[in-house]
C-alpha cells in the first residue's frame with residue numbers, strides 16, 4: 027500500500043483579497059498568518075495555513091453558476107452542538123447559510139463566500155465511515171442523492187427542546203420541511 031498524504035489546504039484566486047480574508051477568518055474562527063499585496067494565508071488549527079488566497083491586483087472574471095470550478099470546501103464539527111454554536115456565532119454577525127441540507131450521511135449548512143464559493147459546515151451522522159458508505163449505497167441515495175433542506179432555526183429549536191442528534195440527522199425528520207429543492211441553491215436553477 028502506498029503512503030497516505032494528509033490533506034493540507036485549499037487556495038483560491040480572488041479579485042477581492044481583503045473581503046475573502048476577512049470572511050474566511052470569521053467563518054472558520056481563525057486568524058490571518060500572513061498577508062501582502064498578492065497573498066494571504068488563513069488558519070484555524072495546528073496547520074500553518076488551511077486557506078490561502080492569491081489576490082494579485084489584476085482584473086479577473088467572476089465565477090458564475092455555470093463556471094466549471096471547485097464547488098465547495100467542507101469542515102466537520104464533532105457534534106451537533108458545536109455546529110449549532112458556530113451557526114449562532116455567524117448568524118449574530120449576519121453571516122447566514124445559503125441552504126441547509128440533511129444529506130443523511132451529514133447534516134450540512136452551506137455558506138457562500140464573497141466570490142460565490144460554497145463552504146459546508148457539517149457533522150457526520152455515522153460514527154463509522156463504513157456505515158456512511160453503506161447508507162450512500164442504499165435506498166435513500168438511490169431515490170435522492172441530496173436529501174431535504176431544513177431551516178437552521180428549526181434545528182436549533184428542536185435541539186433545545188431535546189431532540190437527539192440522531193433524530194435531527196435523519197432525513198425523515200425534514201422530509202416535509204417544504205423548503206423546496208436545495209439543489210436550486212447549490213447549483214442554481216436548472
Ligand SMILES: [Fe+2]
Nearest residue numbers: 098099100146
Ligand atoms: Fe460536501
